[in-house]
Amino acid sequence: MADLYIGVNVRDAVTLSFRRPGFDNAPLNTAGFLVRSVRGIDDVMIFSDFDSAKRVLGGFDSGYYGMYAIKGFFENVGSNGVLFVKRLINTNTAVPASYSYNTVDGLGTAIRFRAGFRGNVDRGSWGNNLRVALVHNLVDLGTLSSDAVSGNNYIEVSSLDGFQKEDILRITDGTNTEYFIIRNIDEINSRVYLDSNLANDYTVADTSLTRIRYSVYIYYVDPTTGIPTLVEQFNSLSSNPLHSNYVENVINNTEVGSNYVVVDQVDNTGTYDKLPSSDPSPSYASAHALTGGTNGTNILPSQLTSFYHYFDKYPIRFVACTEFFGETAYFKGRDYADEMKDRVYVHNLPDLGMTGIPSFTNFDDIISWVKPLRKSLRYYSILLKDWIQVDDPLGTVLTPYKKIPIVGHLVGYMINQILKRGVHRVPANMMDSISGIVNLSNEVQDRAKLTELVENGINVVSKVGSGFYLRSSRTISLSKVERYLNTIMTLIYIKESLKGIMIPYENYPTEKLPAMAASVITAWAKNFYERSSNGGSEGGFGEGKFEEVFKLIIDESVNPKPQLAEGIVKALVYFVPPSAPAEKILLEVGLIDLT
Numbered sequence: 001m002a003d004l005y006i007g008v009n010v011r012d013a014v015t016l017s018f019r020r021p022g023f024d025n026a027p028l029n030t031a032g033f034l035v036r037s038v039r040g041i042d043d044v045m046i047f048s049d050f051d052s053a054k055r056v057l058g059g060f061d062s063g064y065y066g067m068y069a070i071k072g073f074f075e076n077v078g079s080n081g082v083l084f085v086k087r088l089i090n091t092n093t094a095v096p097a098s099y100s101y102n103t104v105d106g107l108g109t110a111i112r113f114r115a116g117f118r119g120n121v122d123r124g125s126w127g128n129n130l131r132v133a134l135v136h137n138l139v140d141l142g143t144l145s146s147d148a149v150s151g152n153n154y155i156e157v158s159s160l161d162g163f164q165k166e167d168i169l170r171i172t173d174g175t176n177t178e179y180f181i182i183r184n185i186d187e188i189n190s191r192v193y194l195d196s197n198l199a200n201d202y203t204v205a206d207t208s209l210t211r212i213r214y215s216v217y218i219y220y221v222d223p224t225t226g227i228p229t230l231v232e233q234f235n236s237l238s239s240n241p242l243h244s245n246y247v248e249n250v251i252n253n254t255e256v257g258s259n260y261v262v263v264d265q266v267d268n269t270g271t272y273d274k275l276p277s278s279d280p281s282p283s284y285a286s287a288h289a290l291t292g293g294t295n296g297t298n299i300l301p302s303q304l305t306s307f308y309h310y311f312d313k314y315p316i317r318f319v320a321c322t323e324f325f326g327e328t329a330y331f332k333g334r335d336y337a338d339e340m341k342d343r344v345y346v347h348n349l350p351d352l353g354m355t356g357i358p359s360f361t362n363f364d365d366i367i368s369w370v371k372p373l374r375k376s377l378r379y380y381s382i383l384l385k386d387w388i389q390v391d392d393p394l395g396t397v398l399t400p401y402k403k404i405p406i407v408g409h410l411v412g413y414m415i416n417q418i419l420k421r422g423v424h425r426v427p428a429n430m431m432d433s434i435s436g437i438v439n440l441s442n443e444v445q446d447r448a449k450l451t452e453l454v455e456n457g458i459n460v461v462s463k464v465g466s467g468f469y470l471r472s473s474r475t476i477s478l479s480k481v482e483r484y485l486n487t488i489m490t491l492i493y494i495k496e497s498l499k500g501i502m503i504p505y506e507n508y509p510t511e512k513l514p515a516m517a518a519s520v521i522t523a524w525a526k527n528f529y530e531r532s533s534n535g536g537s538e539g540g541f542g543e544g545k546f547e548e549v550f551k552l553i554i555d556e557s558v559n560p561k562p563q564l565a566e567g568i569v570k571a572l573v574y575f576v577p578p579s580a581p582a583e584k585i586l587l588e589v590g591l592i593d594l595t
Helices: 052-055 066-080 125-129 245-249 302-311 327-340 363-373 407-421 446-454 485-505 513-533 563-564
Strands: 030-034 045-047 084-086 096-102 111-119 130-140 154-158 168-171 177-186 191-194 208-221 228-238 259-267 318-320 343-349 379-382 388-393 401-405 439-441 461-464 468-471 549-554 572-575
Touching: 030 066, 030 302, 030 407, 045 052, 052 066, 052 084, 066 388, 066 401, 066 407, 084 302, 111 130, 125 130, 125 208, 130 191, 130 228, 154 343, 168 363, 208 245, 208 563, 228 245, 228 485, 302 318, 302 327, 302 379, 318 407, 327 343, 327 379, 343 407, 343 485, 363 446, 407 468, 461 513, 485 572, 513 549
Parallel strands: 030 084, 030 318, 318 343, 343 379
Antiparallel strands: 045 084, 096 111, 111 259, 130 208, 154 191, 168 177, 168 208, 177 191, 208 228, 388 401, 388 439, 461 468, 549 572
16 A cells, blocks of 8 residues: 555545445535636636626636636536636746836836736736836935935934835935935934935035835726726835835735736846836826737647646536546546546537537437546546527627537536535436526427437537526446446545545544544435535435435454554545436326226
C-alpha cells in the first residue's frame, strides 16, 4: 500500500455480487464550466448568481456560448447553486491592454495600468475599450519657518496642519524642485523629517510646500455605441508603499478593488521614482486609451485536459465545456472525470447537421456513434442530445432567439432536482419543466426512436404542452447496476461524505480506529438509509433492510496486525444502489361487459 497518502484515502471498490440474505455531507450543488467569454481572469472564478458572472465575464457575445449556458444554469438551479468557471484562453498568446505613466520628471516609467479585475490581469481585446486619467490632488501646506539647508534631512515649518507621515511632499522655490516622503513629524519643534537629504538650499520667502496624492478615473467605451462611461474613481492615492492609501493596495484589493484594471509601479531612474505625472483634468478628453489587448490563439479541444485540472481542488459534482461538442472534447472530459472519480462530466453532442467529428445527419447516426463506446464499465459521464432556442439579449426583432447547447440549463436543472428530491433519485422528472427554453432544435418526436436513444445512454429532452422535460439521466454503461446517473452520484456522495467525517480521526490510535470508524460510518449510513442525509424524505439505498443494503468490513480480515503496525487502517464500504427509475409505464385499459 505504498501508494497511500497521509490522511483519508478513498478509492472505488470492485462491485460486490451477492444476494440479499447528522454529519457534514459532501456538497451537491456545485458545477464547473469551461467557457469562452469576453473577459475573465486566468484562475477559476466562483459565482452564486448570474449577475455576478455577467459582470466579471463581460456579458454576452454572439461568438461564445458560455454566458448563455451560465444564464441557463442559474435559471434552473436558482439561488442554491455554486458555479466554478474557467475561461478558455491561451495565456501564452493573449495579452491584457495597458497604458503606462511616466514619472513627474519624465525620466522613466512610474506606473502601469493593465486591464484586470480585483488584482488579477484580464486578458483580451475587451481592455482596448478602457481609458484612464490620473490627476494629482495638491494640498498647500504653507511655508518654511526657517531656511532649509542642503544636506539636512528635515525642514522646519510654520504649521504642521496637513502634514502626515508617509505622504509625498514637494518642495520648490521656482528654480529647484524636489520630492520626498515624510518619515516623521516632531510636533514640539515643528520639524518634518524626510526620507533623504535636501539637495538644495531653500529660503522662507521663496519656498512652497505641497502634499501630493492623486486620483484615478476609469472610463469604459461601449464598443457598439462608442459612448464612454465613467465606471470607477479612486481618490487620495499614494505612490508610497508604506502609505495607508498605497495605489496598489487600493486598486488591486481582491475584495473591493477595481473591476477593470490592475496597477503596478515600475522601477526607473527618476528623481522620485514612483510619482506619476498628472493629466490636466479628470475628464474623458484627458484620459488615455489602454492598448495592445489581444485574445491570443484559440484553444483547441485537444488542450482541454489542462483546463479541467484547474477544478481539481474544488468540491465540484458536475463538469462541462460549453464550447466544444466533438469526439475529442468528449474523451477529454470523460477521461478527466474518470480520473477524478468525484464528479460527473456532462457532454453535449453536436446538433444534427453540424460539421465536425462526429457529424450527425439523423438520430441513427448518433446511435451508431455511441454503440462502440458502450462497455460494462463505470462511467463518470453522461451524454446530452439536445440543442435549444433561447431568448437572445443581442437579438433583433427579426432574430430574437439563439441556438445553444442545452448543457448549462440541464446541469442547473439536475442539481435542482438532486437538492429537491435527493441524490439517490434520478434527476429526470416529468413534473418540473426546464426553465429558459423557447424551443427545441431537432426534437425527437418518434417514441420508438426516443426509446432507442435513451436505451443507448443518450439523454433526451421532450416538449410536452408548454413545458420541456428531461426524459432520462443515464450513463452509457452496459452494466445494469451502473447505468443510471443517480447510482453514480450516490456513490460519489457517499465516498466524499465519508472522507469528510473521517478526517478528524487522522492520527487516532491505530488499534482503536477500526472500532471508532465502524461506529461513525455505520451511524452515517443508517441516517442515510432511514431518511436520506442529503435532505430527501426517504432512504438513499436500494430496497431491503439496512443490514441487507449496506455492508461495512473493517475487521482483522482487512486489517492484519502487520498492516496496523504501519499505521494503515482499511475499511471496505458497499451498498445496494438505489432502485432503477420507472422510465416505462404500461397501462392496459379494457372494457367491462355487464351483459
